[in-house]
Amino acid sequence: MTPSILPPATSLQLRKHRHASALSTTPLKGDNADDYTTPVYIDGQGPFSLNVDTGSALVGVAGNETIGCDLFYDSSACDGGPIKVVYGSGFWSGVVCEATVTLGAYNVTNYKFGAYQKQKAMTTCERTPEEDATSPRHMTQPHNYMQGIVGLTAGEVGLTAGSPPLLDVLFATHADVDPVFGLQCCGFDRGRGGGGALDVGGFDARRFYGAIQWVPITKRPYWAVRATSIRFGAADVLPADVAAIDAYADGTDQSIVDSGTSGLVLPKRAFDAAVATLSAAAPDVPRAFWKGEACVDASKLDLSSLPELTVSLATEGDDVVLTMPACRYVNRVPKTSYCAAEAPPRKEDAYFFSVGPIEEGRNVILGQSLFESYYVAHDMGASPRVGFAPIRGCDADGCGVPAGSRFEVLGSRWAVVAALVCLPLGAYLRWRRNRRRDYAAVESSSV
Numbered sequence: 001m002t003p004s005i006l007p008p009a010t011s012l013q014l015r016k017h018r019h020a021s022a023l024s025t026t027p028l029k030g031d032n033a034d035d036y037t038t039p040v041y042i043d044g045q046g047p048f049s050l051n052v053d054t055g056s057a058l059v060g061v062a063g064n065e066t067i068g069c070d071l072f073y074d075s076s077a078c079d080g081g082p083i084k085v086v087y088g089s090g091f092w093s094g095v096v097c098e099a100t101v102t103l104g105a106y107n108v109t110n111y112k113f114g115a116y117q118k119q120k121a122m123t124t125c126e127r128t129p130e131e132d133a134t135s136p137r138h139m140t141q142p143h144n145y146m147q148g149i150v151g152l153t154a155g156e157v158g159l160t161a162g163s164p165p166l167l168d169v170l171f172a173t174h175a176d177v178d179p180v181f182g183l184q185c186c187g188f189d190r191g192r193g194g195g196g197a198l199d200v201g202g203f204d205a206r207r208f209y210g211a212i213q214w215v216p217i218t219k220r221p222y223w224a225v226r227a228t229s230i231r232f233g234a235a236d237v238l239p240a241d242v243a244a245i246d247a248y249a250d251g252t253d254q255s256i257v258d259s260g261t262s263g264l265v266l267p268k269r270a271f272d273a274a275v276a277t278l279s280a281a282a283p284d285v286p287r288a289f290w291k292g293e294a295c296v297d298a299s300k301l302d303l304s305s306l307p308e309l310t311v312s313l314a315t316e317g318d319d320v321v322l323t324m325p326a327c328r329y330v331n332r333v334p335k336t337s338y339c340a341a342e343a344p345p346r347k348e349d350a351y352f353f354s355v356g357p358i359e360e361g362r363n364v365i366l367g368q369s370l371f372e373s374y375y376v377a378h379d380m381g382a383s384p385r386v387g388f389a390p391i392r393g394c395d396a397d398g399c400g401v402p403a404g405s406r407f408e409v410l411g412s413r414w415a416v417v418a419a420l421v422c423l424p425l426g427a428y429l430r431w432r433r434n435r436r437r438d439y440a441a442v443e444s445s446s447v
Contacts, residue, residue: 022177023202024104028052028185029195030144035124036185036259036368037146038198041102042073042113048147052183052198053260054223054378055365056151057165058085059101062123063094063115069125069147073097075115083114083161090121096161103150104200106177108169112162116148123147152181152259154384155221165221167200171380177201179380183259184208185371186394188332194372196394208375208389213320215313217384218246224253225386226314227364230270233281233307237266237273238364248361255313257376257386261367263354264309264329270364271357281305295339295350303327303351311366322388324373327399329355372399 029049030036039047040059048061048071062068063075080096094117101111116122118131124146156164163169171179177200184207186194197207218224226246230238245254266274275290282305288294306326312319331354333339335346342350354369370376370388377387 022105022174023204024106024177024200025204026104026198026200027195028183028197030146030185035144035146035262036183036196036371037144038103038150040150043099044102045073046071048073049145050148050150051146051260052152053149053258054152054183055256055258055260056087056149057153057156057160057221058149058151059111059113059161059166060085060092060094060122061113061115061148062119062125063097063117066130067116067119067123067125067147068127068129069123069145070127071145071147073115075117078115080112080162085114087122090119092116092119092122094118098162101166103166103170104198106170106174106200108166108173111166111169112160114161122149149260152378153221154217154223154378154380167380170200180378181380182207182375182377183371184375184391184393185259185368186391187328187372187399188334194394203375203377206393208392210389212375212377212387212389214377214379214385214387215315215320217386219251219253220384222253223257223378223384223386225255225257225366227255227311227366228314228319229310229312230266230274230364231310231312232274232277235273235277235307237270237277239267239269242267242270242364253363255364255366257366257370259368259371259376261365263331263356263367264369265356265358265363265365265367267362267364268357268360271355274355278306281307289351289353292353292356293340295333295342295352297347298332298349298351301330301351303330306330309369311370320388322370322374324369325399328369328373329353 026038028036028038035051037049038052040050041047042061050061062072064072075095075097078095078097080098083096084093085091092114094115096112097115098110098112101108101113119129124144151165152167153165155168167181171177180202182199182203184196186196188194197204203212215225218226227238228243229236247253279285279290282301285296285301286294289296303326308326309324309329311322313322330351333350333352335349336344338344339350339352373391374388375391379385
């Protein structure tokens with residue numbers, strides 16, 4: 001989500017000589033049908049489940065009981081002045097507060113953030129907001145509450161509440177923390193939401209396969225990249241005049257990597273070309289499905305008939321090529337959740353098309369479809385960059401990782417065979433060694 005108001009320029013000098021071992025991890029909860037949230041404490045209160053949004057620079061949280069959240073930050077004593085932020089999907093307005101914000105192992109003191117007094121489509125709490133009686137019922141999600149937002153842009157963007165983005169301040173005030181973070185966003189797991197992790201200060205190699213492929217940021221403060229090609233199967237749908245642009249005439253970034261956007265957003269010509277290709281591959285699917293206006297029962301759409309999505313991103317050398325199976329841009333929604341305007345319960349799970357259009361001359365937005373396929377690494381250092389490695393540790397939804405990724409770190413076919421033989425043997429030897437160590441520990445503790 002990207003605010004529509006630009007702030008005065010603010011600079012913050014980051015310290016050097018950070019220590020890579022200062023890794024802090026917080027869990028993620030959610031999936032493409034909802035949003036991904038992570039726990040954040042404010043002055044020791046919480047944890048608040050805040051939407052992890054790399055397209056925003058703000059921290060905002062429900063600030064009174066009228067928002068509909070049973071857990072909210074009491075903003076009655078806040079005196080930082082009014083604030084209002086408008087997003088593509090809704091808005092929130094309220095008051096600026098100042099407190100200690102805690103993300104994982106790190107505190108950020110005297111941090112200024114927004115407390116919601118009114119909002120639309122910005123929370124998924126227990127109740128419909130009192131000021132927004134027209135809010136759709138699917139904005140209440142008893143299995144995945146979202147009580148606000150935590151912005152993770154590559155720099156200051158849009159409207160802030162008076163403090164730079166949270167991670168800018170965190171890295172500036174914790175000299176031993178590398179200015180990097182990574183997101184592992186796990187998709188829907190046939191009956192419950194996905195999970196994952198937010199790594200701050202480093203990258204946990206258990207969450208991805210192989211090496212991270214890095215792409216330079218074309219223009220801060222967004223995680224902006226240059227997409228050279230977007231293909232559905234063999235059909236390249238990205239117009240050549242859009243692919244050649246680093247940024248539009250008004251300075252808007254051509255493509256951004258944004259965890260706060262569901263699915264994928266394409267310029268209208270690209271979207272129309274994609275729909276033409278996909279509807280030809282699945283001719284029995286109603287037109288309303290491709291418009292995002294309706295869902296189809298899972299039994300009525302064979303995802304194997306739909307092509308793989310490929311996105312090519314420009315670097316100084318060869319393009320970084322990212323692939324996503326059809327089950328990442330056509331999302332499975334559990335029968336217990338809303339799907340488009342269809343209320344639960346339904347007889348079976350449904351599919352929803354998570355690619356959408358935007359007016360011509362606007363961004364390509366690489367959203368949660370990409371994040372559910374790749375571990376996405378972010379480097380906020382002197383030369384900002386964003387990196388991708390096939391996601392690991394969350395294949396339970398049956399969608400899996402891009403083809404060939406699972407064993408790429410093992411090398412050749414013989415390496416795979418060797419691994420299948422050696423891994424059980426190694427596990428047995430570790431068990432024997434740990435067993436001896438456990439015995440020694442018992443003996444020592446009894447003295």
